[in-house]
Amino acid sequence: LQERKTFKDVESLISFKEVATLKPEHGTTVLQLALILDVTALDREIIERLLPDLLTLTPNLMIFTLWVTPPISTASFAHVPLPSLEVVRTNLPHRALRPFIALRPTLRALDISACGRTRRCALCTISIQQVNDITCLVSCAPKIVHEDVERLRIALDDTPTLMSTAISSFPFALHRLHVLTVEYSVGDKAILQVIAAAMPGVRNLKLLERSKQANLHSARPWIDCAGWCAALKKLSQLEQLVIRTDGVLRSATGDRKGERELFRRWVGGSQPHSTLRYIAVWQRYSDRNRGVVSEWSREDGVWGGKWTDAPTSADFAIFD
Structure with a gap:
């Protein structure tokens, strides 16, 4: 049984440890372990003491989520052998x-959260070449993303850094990157052009x-339609484009009618994009009663549009 x-409280964590100590099969069958806890200072100390034993009791772990609020400050479990571990999601400070x-x-x-109280991301001092799927904040991305990454998700943080500035600072192009999700600010006019230059092989792009x-009417990056369309053409392997915005097209x-014309320009007009098959834009995202999802898809070479008024996140998980 896999x-x-x-675990969402310390008591259940202690109980599991006691049972798995007496009956090892309770730990050896665990492949996915998640600790999602809001804790007191005392609880944090208990968790730090428990973690080495807990991971030792779950040696076949493949997916480990450690999300403790406020974050624990040390990785007391660092040296526990976990030979099958493939996925880590945590808000642990990067130094720890x-x-x-x-x-x-x-x-x-x-999948990592804020770096912690350091000027330089601690993870930049080790090699993570084996990791091909990274989720991180914009301030750490240029320091830890490497050339072999295939899937990347970058979120903005509390710094004023533009996403396009961070991506431009990568010392190399990410030719192997196929799936990209980024947060961007309204004033980040060059976001698509920068992505096209630094990540030309992207197939699935989410903005x-x-x-x-x-x-509502602040100028968005696509206001420069010529530059936007040129960037889309440079993404010569792009198959899907998803955009979430508080603005309108x-x-x-x-x-x-105007949207149809805009989409036609995006997909290349008389010289259609060779690989692009689907575009979805959630407009007025924060105004749930007046929001609309515009979808534009190609079937048998013919593009068609579809609109959904007052959409819900449950029906459009693609925008998460």
Whole structure:
């Protein structure tokens, strides 16, 4: 029996440890382990003491989630052998996480939160070439992303760094990258052009706008239609484009004729993009009662549009 265990309180964690100590099969069958806890200072100390034993009791672990709020500050479990571990998701500060990650040659996916109180990301001092799926914040991305990454998700943080600036600072192009999700700010006009230059092999692209005070009609990156369309053409392997925005595609809300014309330009007009098959844009994302999802897809070479008013996240998980 292959099991997934999720713990949301310290008491259940202690109980599992006691049972697995007496009956080892309770731990050896666990392949996915998640600790998602809001804790007191005392609880944090208990968790730090428990973790080495807990991981020793689950030696076949493949997926490990450690999300403790506030984050624990040390990786007391760093040297526990986990020969099958492939996925780690954690909000552990990177300085504490470093010794654990450095000893994981089987690791394939890494999902990390804020770096912690350091000026320089601690993970940049170790090799994570074996990790081909990375989720991180924009301030750490240029320091830890490497040339062999195939899937990448970058979120904005509290710094003023533009996503396009961070991507431009990568010392190499990511030719193996196929799946990319990035957050971008409204004023980041060059985001698509920078992606096309640095990540030319992207097939699945998701752009998630993060806006604080931008209004509905603030200029979005696609306002420069010629530059936007040129960047799309440079993404010569692009198959799917998904955009989430608090803005609108056309100045007149509900202008579906105008949207059709805009989409036709995006997909190449008389010289259609050779690989692009699907575009979806969630407009007015934060205004759930007036939002609309515009979808544009190609079947048998013919493009067609579809619109959904007042969409819900449950129906459109593609925008997450």
